[in-house]
Amino acid sequence: EEWRFNNFLPETRPESAQLDQFAEDVNAALADKDFTLQMYHGGSLGLPNTDLLRVVPTGAVEMSLMWSNYLGRDAPELGSVFVQGAISTVDELKAVLPVAQEIYTEAYNDWDITTVGFVAIPTLSVSVFCRDEPVNTLEQLRDVKLRVWAREQVETFTKLGVAAQIVPQEDVYVALRTGVVDCALYPALYAHTISLQEVTKYASFLYPMASAPYTIGVQDKLWDNTDPEIKDAITAAADALWERTNQYDADVENEMAAREKLVAQGLTWGEDFPDADREQFVAAVSETWAMLAEEAGGAALDYRARMLTALGR
Amino acid sequence: MFWSSLIGILVASASTGVALGAALGLTGLVLLQVFSNGATGLAVDAIWNVFNSFTLSAVPLFILLGEILLRSGVSNRAYAAFAPVFSKVPGGLLHTNIAVCTIFGAVSGSSLSTAAAVGSVAYPEMTRRGYDRDVIVGSLAGGGTLGLLIPPSLSFLIFGALTETSIGRLFIAGILPGLMIGAAFMVYIVIKTLRHPHVAPREDVHMPFLAILRGMGQVWPLLLLILAVIGSIIGGLATPTEAAALGVVLAIVISFIWGDLTLTSLREAVFHATLLFAAIGFVVMGATILAQSVSILGVAQQILNVVADSGLNRYTILFLVVLIYLILGCFFDGLSLMIMTLPVVFPLLVGLGYDPIWIGVMITIVIEIGQVTPPVGLNLSVLASLTNNEVSLGRVARATVPYWIIHLLAIAVLTVFPAIALFLPDLLF
Amino acid sequence: MVAIVGLVTTSVVMRRIAGTPLHITEDIVGLLLTAMLFLGLPLVTLRAQHVRVSIVSNALEPRFGRLVHIAAMLVGLLFFGWIFVKALPWLEFAWKRNLKTETARLLLYPWMTALPVSVGLTWVIFASRLTGLIERERYATPDEEATIAPLSDTSDTDG
Ligand code: NA
Ligand code: NA
Numbered sequence: 092e093e094w095r096f097n098n099f100l101p102e103t104r105p106e107s108a109q110l111d112q113f114a115e116d117v118n119a120a121l122a123d124k125d126f127t128l129q130m131y132h133g134g135s136l137g138l139p140n141t142d143l144l145r146v147v148p149t150g151a152v153e154m155s156l157m158w159s160n161y162l163g164r165d166a167p168e169l170g171s172v173f174v175q176g177a178i179s180t181v182d183e184l185k186a187v188l189p190v191a192q193e194i195y196t197e198a199y200n201d202w203d204i205t206t207v208g209f210v211a212i213p214t215l216s217v218s219v220f221c222r223d224e225p226v227n228t229l230e231q232l233r234d235v236k237l238r239v240w241a242r243e244q245v246e247t248f249t250k251l252g253v254a255a256q257i258v259p260q261e262d263v264y265v266a267l268r269t270g271v272v273d274c275a276l277y278p279a280l281y282a283h284t285i286s287l288q289e290v291t292k293y294a295s296f297l298y299p300m301a302s303a304p305y306t307i308g309v310q311d312k313l314w315d316n317t318d319p320e321i322k323d324a325i326t327a328a329a330d331a332l333w334e335r336t337n338q339y340d341a342d343v344e345n346e347m348a349a350r351e352k353l354v355a356q357g358l359t360w361g362e363d364f365p366d367a368d369r370e371q372f373v374a375a376v377s378e379t380w381a382m383l384a385e386e387a388g389g390a391a392l393d394y395r396a397r398m399l400t401a402l403g404r
Numbered sequence: 405m406f407w408s409s410l411i412g413i414l415v416a417s418a419s420t421g422v423a424l425g426a427a428l429g430l431t432g433l434v435l436l437q438v439f440s441n442g443a444t445g446l447a448v449d450a451i452w453n454v455f456n457s458f459t460l461s462a463v464p465l466f467i468l469l470g471e472i473l474l475r476s477g478v479s480n481r482a483y484a485a486f487a488p489v490f491s492k493v494p495g496g497l498l499h500t501n502i503a504v505c506t507i508f509g510a511v512s513g514s515s516l517s518t519a520a521a522v523g524s525v526a527y528p529e530m531t532r533r534g535y536d537r538d539v540i541v542g543s544l545a546g547g548g549t550l551g552l553l554i555p556p557s558l559s560f561l562i563f564g565a566l567t568e569t570s571i572g573r574l575f576i577a578g579i580l581p582g583l584m585i586g587a588a589f590m591v592y593i594v595i596k597t598l599r600h601p602h603v604a605p606r607e608d609v610h611m612p613f614l615a616i617l618r619g620m621g622q623v624w625p626l627l628l629l630i631l632a633v634i635g636s637i638i639g640g641l642a643t644p645t646e647a648a649a650l651g652v653v654l655a656i657v658i659s660f661i662w663g664d665l666t667l668t669s670l671r672e673a674v675f676h677a678t679l680l681f682a683a684i685g686f687v688v689m690g691a692t693i694l695a696q697s698v699s700i701l702g703v704a705q706q707i708l709n710v711v712a713d714s715g716l717n718r719y720t721i722l723f724l725v726v727l728i729y730l731i732l733g734c735f736f737d738g739l740s741l742m743i744m745t746l747p748v749v750f751p752l753l754v755g756l757g758y759d760p761i762w763i764g765v766m767i768t769i770v771i772e773i774g775q776v777t778p779p780v781g782l783n784l785s786v787l788a789s790l791t792n793n794e795v796s797l798g799r800v801a802r803a804t805v806p807y808w809i810i811h812l813l814a815i816a817v818l819t820v821f822p823a824i825a826l827f828l829p830d831l832l833f
Numbered sequence: 834m835v836a837i838v839g840l841v842t843t844s845v846v847m848r849r850i851a852g853t854p855l856h857i858t859e860d861i862v863g864l865l866l867t868a869m870l871f872l873g874l875p876l877v878t879l880r881a882q883h884v885r886v887s888i889v890s891n892a893l894e895p896r897f898g899r900l901v902h903i904a905a906m907l908v909g910l911l912f913f914g915w916i917f918v919k920a921l922p923w924l925e926f927a928w929k930r931n932l933k934t935e936t937a938r939l940l941l942y943p944w945m946t947a948l949p950v951s952v953g954l955t956w957v958i959f960a961s962r963l964t965g966l967i968e969r970e971r972y973a974t975p976d977e978e979a980t981i982a983p984l985s986d987t988s989d990t991d992g
Contacts (some may be wrong), residue, residue, distance in 0.1 A: 095702055099748075101565065102566075103567065116833060122691075129702065130706060131702050132747040133566050134743060135699070135704060135743055136699055136700050136746075137700055137740060138700065142449050142453070144444070146446060147442070149440075151440040151441055151443035151472060152437075163931065164932055164934075187694060196971055206830065219704055241937055246551070257935070257936055261565050264571045265556055266563070271646075278564075283568060284568045286564060286570045286571040289570060289571065289572040290572075402433070402568060417908045418885075418886045418889075419889030420892070420901055420904040420908055421886065421889070421904035421905050422883075422905035423878070423887065423908050424886055425883065425884070426909045427886070427908060427912075429912050429916070430908055430911055430915070444915065444919055445919050445922070445923060447919065448916065448919050448920050451916075451948070452923075452945070452948065455867040455870050456863040456864060456866070456867050456868055457866065460866060461863070462864070464869065475866075494877065532846055584847075588964075645862075678869055678873045678876075679873055679880070681869065681873060682869075682872075682873025682874050682876065682877045683877045683882050683883060683884060685870040685873070685874070685886075686883060688873060690912075706871050780884060785884045788884045789884055791883070792882060793882065797885065797886055798886060800888065812939055
């Protein structure tokens with residue numbers, strides 16, 4: 092028996108290497124069983140990551156990486172558990188992770204999906220990359236067109252008086268080169284993946300961001316009918332995967348190395364946005380979070396309350 | 405079992421002569437039903453996703469642009485002006501197809517938009533001038549593929565993001581091979597028309613040079629339009645979709661003032677463009693369902709993995725990879741094929757010592773080939789639609805074979821002289 | 834189509850001149866595109882302007898014309914019927930959950946309705962062809978066409 096694992100991340104991402112390790116662990120543990128887990132990276136199974144709530148419950152693919160923030164169209168309650176930018180420090184993240192994992196397990200359960208494990212995402216530093224002139228205050232940001240990647244960011248920046256628009260990942264390069272946008276919000280850590288340093292000259296750090304972990308999902312029915320030995324091997328490998336990824340010590344170091352590399356390629360790294368601006372930003376994010384939970388209604392309000400309690404806010 | 409079902413159902417349903425979209429779609433549905441746990445609901449999501457797209461909307465807009473120019477007589481005047489320029493060259497206006505496709509390739513990121521935009525004007529104008537229909541569509545289907553190789557290019561953007569290679573280097577690397585293939589197309593046209601003069605009538609207008617210049621001077625509004633569309637993209641004013649919309653507005657203005665566009669003919673143009681897009685869209689719809697049903701099973705990756713583990717030498721493996729792309733290209737549209745195969749092919753070829761940028765160029769070329777291999781060759785379908793099936797899909801495909809061979813030759817040349825792709829990016833970065 | 838042109842143009846102008854991007858453009862254009870396709874699909878079917886593979890069917894035409902035609906109509910019926918059946922729960926899902934577009938927060942189901950309606954209509958057209966309510970498709974051959982076919986809308990209507 093072979094299970095396909097749908098990974099929407101490009102093969103080059105560190106998370107994909109971790110998932111390869113996960114598959115290797117599972118396959119090693121089940122070497123004398125008729126079972127293999129086969130990884131498919133980079134969305135090569137042709138499943139859009141926003142549609143996974145329609146695919147995984149059908150059992151059309153056996154196992155899939157899922158990220159709640161992509162699933163907001165079909166499940167607004169999932170999309171509003173973590174609002175990007177609302178949780179910034181590692182301490183805050185560690186405080187909410189157990190609650191978040193509990194919430195995700197429940198929420199996916201409602202969709203007939205069993206959560207067999209989690210993959211942690213490193214804390215990221217989100218910066219503003221601009222093509223023509225350095226921008227490192229909100230004041231300056233109000234004069235340019237800013238690319239963002241999620242609807243919640245549009246809401247937040249609109250509150251701050253910044254003209255933000257969503258440009259999908261694969262269009263950012265051309266959008267910046269042609270001036271459809273002047274600046275793009277992006278983590279320096281991943282900037283090279285879309286060759287951002289080739290179309291922008293200046294960058295400044297705006298806000299730190301801790302993200303919702305990825306979950307690994309399997310259709311309920313399939314999971315229930317699976318040999319317990321196979322289930323155990325998968326869960327054990329998933330626990331090890333979580334242990335390996337739930338580490339944030341190297342995050343700052345990696346971020347600095349990424350920035351240095353971009354600077355070596357000709358980018359000018361400017362001063363950070365002032366603290367006062369960042370406070371305005373965080374305040375706007377909180378408002379957005381409340382608004383999204385309100386809009387999603389139902390379980391979303393409960394989820395937000397539980398997250399806030401864990402944060403002590 | 406899987407491949408025999410795929411091919412069996414597809415051949416049986418398509419050979420009834422039903423709309424190709426229905427044959428492809430039905431094959432996809434059966435495959436989903438049998439091999440994917442009955443998850444045929446995925447097909448509906450797949451259809452919705454592919455059309456609910458801002459980028460794809462450039463295709464009908466460019467078709468509309470062509471329709472307006474056609475119905476207002478503007479394109480007729482333009483061709484009348486250009487014809488004398490090419491009257492001495494064997495192949496005549498056929499070369500304009502390649503040249504315009506090359507220029508248009510510099511504007512549009514997709515091969516489909518390129519074929520649609522150039523074809524909607526060129527086909528009717530050139531048939532009217534007595535050119536052989538098959539030869540016209542062949543040059544358009546072939547020329548259209550240049551849209552992916554000449555930057556900006558959708559395939560380079562996706563390749564770059566999936567493999568973390570420099571998009572700037574990829575774009576620049578596409579230029580020389582693109583021009584080389586374009587030039588090879590023109591050489592082929594010259595040879596073809598020397599051997600079969602009847603396919604491209606020599607227009608016996610012997611105009612003095614000055615008269616030609618004066619003729620060209622009369623088409624300035626059209627040149628302005630082309631300049632505005634290309635300029636707005638290069639100059640950073642608009643994305644290709646936006647430029648297409650601006651182009652339509654400009655074309656309406658020009659055609660009212662300078663051509664014979666009336667409200668009635670404008671309405672006809674809109675109606676006809678909508679129908680054309682729907683005919684093309686139906687094929688895209690079926691192709692999408694089929695692609696989804698196959699890609700979810702990971703069969704392409706499994707085949708490539710066998711090649712990867714074979715331990716053969718680097719040239720044999722490259723040959724097998726190209727061969728696999730040619731076969732898969734029959735059933736898949738270019739970009740879905742690329743996303744499906746890259747995670748296996750890219751590390752495989754990099755491991756064998758091929759340059760990542762070179763791989764990007766090579767894969768783009770094999771994907772272009774996929775755009776012109778039946779039954780799922782979207783460029784072919786676009787052209788069959790544009791001719792209103794006067795030239796059937798099969799005839800378009802046959803007429804495109806020489807262009808297909810030129811692409812293969814280009815891969816061979818690039819393998820022997822990788823510098824053709826790598827020289828410019830190395831120089832500039 | 835007109836709406837797409839208008840909207841995209843306005844959006845460029847707004848962004849360039851007024852400096853305020855229209856957030857809703859991309860969402861709406863995508864939806865208009867689907868609407869246009871699904872509007873066009875039954876029309877194209879009615880006028881039999883599809884892209885098709887005609888090599889085999891043309892060869893069989895003289896002897897088995899009627900059978901080939903029936904087979905073709907059955908493939909069409911099966912495909913559109915299948916999609917229609919699958920599109921109903923799909924639409925219901927969007928309707929019950931009030932799904933909206935990501936950016937512009939437009940309700941999706943009114944737009945999504947176009948899919949089953951269009952597919953259903955197309956199915957009816959195939960059914961009518963099969964039962965003879967509509968004259969069967971007659972594929973144009975180049976010789977009977979006017980020279981500049983795309984200009985003349987009269988030569989390609991069989992419906
Ligand atoms: Na291009
Ligand atoms: Na093909």
